[in-house]
Amino acid sequence: MQTTVLVIGGGAxxxxxxxxxxxxxxDVTLVDRGSLAAGTTGRSHGVLHSGARYAEADPSDAAACLAENRVLREVAPACLDETGGYFLHLDGDDPDYFERKRAACTDLGMAVETLSGAELRKRVPEASPAVERALAVPDAVVSPSRLVVANAAAARDAGATIHAHAPVEDVHVVDGTVAGADIGGRLGATVEADVVVNATGPWAGRCAALAGVSVPMRPTRGVMVGVDNPGVDAVLNRCRAPTDGDIVVPRGDEAVLGTTSVAxxxxxxxxxxxxxxxxxxxECAAMCPAVDGxxxxxxxGVRPLYAPAEADRDGRAISRGFALLDHADGGAAGFFTVVGGKLTTYRKMAEATAxxxxxxxxxxxxxxxxDRPLPGADDPAELDALCAAFGVDAPAR
Known part of the structure; x- marks a missing residue:
């Protein structure tokens, strides 16, 4: 079979x-070795970042998060829960870090509000008495499954062909130019293509190797812990340098606690x-004692960290920005890899790749x-029906 562009990877x-x-x-064909959203996307905590988490360390990435946060509120409201978010400064935390965070958010043009501990607990009664102050930021919670199927349905409606349970077995490169790929599973065909896009997340290095090129990856694992939600209705972040157990994400009657970072x-x-x-x-209970149940x-989940010169660095120090690689110089013209990034910036990553x-x-x-609304933009029931139709059953619903 023939297509103009073969996209490998059915995440966001x-x-x-x-x-x-x-x-x-x-003309586009997309394949994935499993069901859509079965990889990193469907195993995230599902925060729609405002950019506050990265504001002082990576203002460029933070600005991208803030811009995409605003876009998704317009084009995919049924995929979101407008919870808001807080960065909590606890007794003993570095006060200078809090000030740097607040200044960096303000510099980005983000709407932030500083609250005393007492003011925060009026809004979030479950917050710890140890919270001395907090920053209110425009975080939200996104449904990764709904977001993926909305995009998949939009792609299909625009003429794309989508094949789940169709693993790539080989990528063909002829005279230095990509020519297509052998696809197994339910498809079982050779797909001829003028361009191949490798969007396989933490598996990007393996996929690239099939084309004879290198993509240096340093994937890290992170755990998400679901507990009964004690009543938290906003994203709670610890206001300190990113580390283990620093975020609480409300998802209905469940709170998802995250996360860790181990290579x-x-x-x-x-x-x-x-x-x-x-x-x-x-660690999450330090912010919200009632989650310790x-x-x-x-x-x-496994983060798709791209680390061309950072192999010896701690995983949390590797940029959460994305990389778009053109492998023409590596002898595979027409083969592109997009890697890194985060769920919040998926649309920007896709735009740059396209x-x-x-x-x-x-x-x-x-x-x-x-500026084009996704299918089911204001209809959660339609999106849930699409999840069933596409066979999506990811842990992060």
Whole structure:
């Protein structure tokens, strides 16, 4: 079979690329080895970041988060829960860090509000008495599953073809140019393509190797712990340098506690540490004591960290920004890898990728995804029906 662009990977970025290209009139086929949203996207805590988390350390990435946060509120409201968020400064935390965070958020043009501990507890009664002050920021909670299927449906409606349970077995490169791929599973076909986009997250290095090129990855695992929600209705972040157990995310009657960051060699086969679960619960309970109860469930995600020159650095020090790699210089023209980033910026990542692909193809059409509502934009029931239709059953619903 033939297509113009083959997109490998059915997480948020992959379906975002497929949608963007299809809306530009490009013939697109997307494949994933499992169901949509089964990888990193569907195993996240589901925070729609305001950018506050990264404001002082990476203002460029924070600005991208803030911009995309605003876009998604317009085009995908049924995928979101407008919870708001707080960064909590506890007794003993570094006061200078709090001030740097507040100043950096203000510099970004973010609407922030400083609250005393007492004012915060009026809004969030479950917050610890140890909270001395807090920053209110425009965080939200996103449904990764709904967001993925909305993009997949939009891509399909625009002409894209989507195949789940269709693993890539080989990527063909002929005379230095990509030519397509062998696809197994339910598809079982060779797909000829002018361009191949590798959007496989923490598996990007493996996929690239099939094309004979290198993508240096340093994936890290993180645990999410689901507990009974004691009544928290906003995202709670610890106002300190990112570390284990520093976020509480309300998801209906459940609160998801996160997370850890430990390097893994194999994103399919890694240790699930009971100690990490216990540490995550204990650290989150410092912000909100009532979450220290019975664990309902745990699930683990693997971050797709791109680390070309950072292999010896702690995983939390590696940029959460994204990288778009053109492998023409590596002997695989027409093969692109998009890696890194985060759920909040998936649309921006997809736009940058589609821009580069269209440049190669000579397609003059521009991006239309920033102001075009997604299917089911105001209808959660429609999105849940799409989840069932696409067979999506990710831990992060």
């Amino acid at each position: 970025t992959g379906v975002g690329v497929a949608r963007d290209l299809a809306l530009r009139g490009v 893994v060699g194999d994103p399919d086969d890694f240790e699930r540490s009971e100690a990490e679960i216990e540490r995550t619960v204990a 019975s664990v309902r469930r745990t699930y683990w 821009d580069r692909v269209c440049e190669r193809l000579g397609v003059p059409a521009t991006c239309r995804t920033a």
